[in-house]
Amino acid sequence: MIVILEPNLGQDDQRYKAIIEHLNVYPGVQIRSHQVKGQQQSLTEIYLIGDTKPLPIDIIAELPGVERAIRISAEYRVLGRHTNDRRSANFEYNGVTFGQDTLNVFAGLCAVDTPEHVEAMMRALKENGQTCTRMGAYKPRTSPYAFQGHGANCLPYVFELAGKYGIKVVAMEVTHESHVDEIHQALHQTGNPTGVMLQIGTRNTQNFELLKSVGRQIEYPVLLKRGFGITLEESLNAAEYLASEGNSRIVFCLRGVKTHLGDPHRNLVDFAHVPVVKRLTRMPVCIDCSHSVGTRIAGTDNILDILHVTAQGIVAGANMVLVDFHPAPEKAMVDGPQALLLKELPYFLSDIAIARQAYLDRLKLNQQFLKENK
Numbered sequence: 001m002i003v004i005l006e007p008n009l010g011q012d013d014q015r016y017k018a019i020i021e022h023l024n025v026y027p028g029v030q031i032r033s034h035q036v037k038g039q040q041q042s043l044t045e046i047y048l049i050g051d052t053k054p055l056p057i058d059i060i061a062e063l064p065g066v067e068r069a070i071r072i073s074a075e076y077r078v079l080g081r082h083t084n085d086r087r088s089a090n091f092e093y094n095g096v097t098f099g100q101d102t103l104n105v106f107a108g109l110c111a112v113d114t115p116e117h118v119e120a121m122m123r124a125l126k127e128n129g130q131t132c133t134r135m136g137a138y139k140p141r142t143s144p145y146a147f148q149g150h151g152a153n154c155l156p157y158v159f160e161l162a163g164k165y166g167i168k169v170v171a172m173e174v175t176h177e178s179h180v181d182e183i184h185q186a187l188h189q190t191g192n193p194t195g196v197m198l199q200i201g202t203r204n205t206q207n208f209e210l211l212k213s214v215g216r217q218i219e220y221p222v223l224l225k226r227g228f229g230i231t232l233e234e235s236l237n238a239a240e241y242l243a244s245e246g247n248s249r250i251v252f253c254l255r256g257v258k259t260h261l262g263d264p265h266r267n268l269v270d271f272a273h274v275p276v277v278k279r280l281t282r283m284p285v286c287i288d289c290s291h292s293v294g295t296r297i298a299g300t301d302n303i304l305d306i307l308h309v310t311a312q313g314i315v316a317g318a319n320m321v322l323v324d325f326h327p328a329p330e331k332a333m334v335d336g337p338q339a340l341l342l343k344e345l346p347y348f349l350s351d352i353a354i355a356r357q358a359y360l361d362r363l364k365l366n367q368q369f370l371k372e373n374k
């Protein structure tokens with residue numbers, strides 16, 4: 001059960017203490033409080049875990065300071081959608097809003113290599129009105145002999161250049177909890193010129209200790225990739241690990257799954273699951289068109305498969321796009337063959353705008369249909 005308190009009713013309020021006292025009386029029920037900070041207000045949610053079936057929901061809902069109480073019907077207690085659950089999961093981070101009705105593009109380097117390439121990327125983003133990017137500093141690689149990323153060494157120049165070009169959020173993968181501290185220190189030392197969204201890669205979707213430690217910090221939002229070889233339910237539970245530890249500012253990223261069907265692409269593209277994840281949870285959904293397709297191959301219409309799948313995901317309501325670009329892909333240390341070129345950035349953004357408009361038109365058409373067929 002979730003007990004949602006009135007807006008801005010904090011944990012030092014007398015009513016909060018009385019509610020907790022009341023809930024403590026029920027045997028076998030554990031209590032966990034979550035603070036959800038929104039743009040205008042902060043919300044306290046109390047999660048009741050254990051045998052909550054016998055609890056008198058009507059009495060709890062009437063306690064002074066309680067806005068409403070919700071019985072949880074699904075497994076994803078924090079992130080799931082429950083009956084009569086009107087909670088929005090929109091969140092704002094460093095001036096950028098993330099939600100199930102917004103769209104943000106994170107174009108950038110798969111792996112940071114040189115300050116010159118980082119600067120060329122950031123400049124192109126600014127010239128095209130972009131305020132978010134991706135920059136890989138810690139790279140999980142299949143081979144131990146492959147380039148592992150510049151790690152903490154590149155963080156100061158990445159963050160300074162992001163600030164110089166007005167980038168507000170950098171998506172950056174972490175593979176160990178110590179990376180979060182390194183990012184925090186580098187941001188602090190450079191005067192917090194930008195923000196970071198911590199990315200958990202597909203190889204770490206079920207690294208439960210990493211999930212717990214990233215979930216315990218609430219400073220940075222998290223981009224969680226779907227695991228490439230596990231069920232969707234298992235990946236959504238991984239997101240719930242983050243949320244159950246306290247951080248529910250999570251974007252869930254589809255990035256294709258491994259199959260043995262002789263894939264023409266690096267992974268089997270799974271963007272048909274955009275509406276599925278939005279239906280099951282309140283998380284905004286990202287599509288990674290680069291790591292799912294993995295090549296610059298084009299259709300007979302000359303449109304790159306990467307652009308085709310991006311459009312497919314957006315037409316289905318995706319909320320974020322993660323995409324590899326590189327100023328000189330032949331020199332890229334990681335994933336050069338799937339990178340888009342800087343000259344393709346304005347074209348790519350225009351293509352996205354067409355797909356987004358198509359999604360908004362489809363929404364309108366659907367509302368019209370429902371109105372006429374009530």
Ligand code: PEP
Nearest residue numbers: 136201202203225255291
């Ligand atoms: C990445 O985004 O750089 C990456 C390694 O992706 P994934 O974890 O989806 O393979």
Ligand code: MN
Nearest residue numbers: 110291334335
């Ligand atoms: Mn990559």
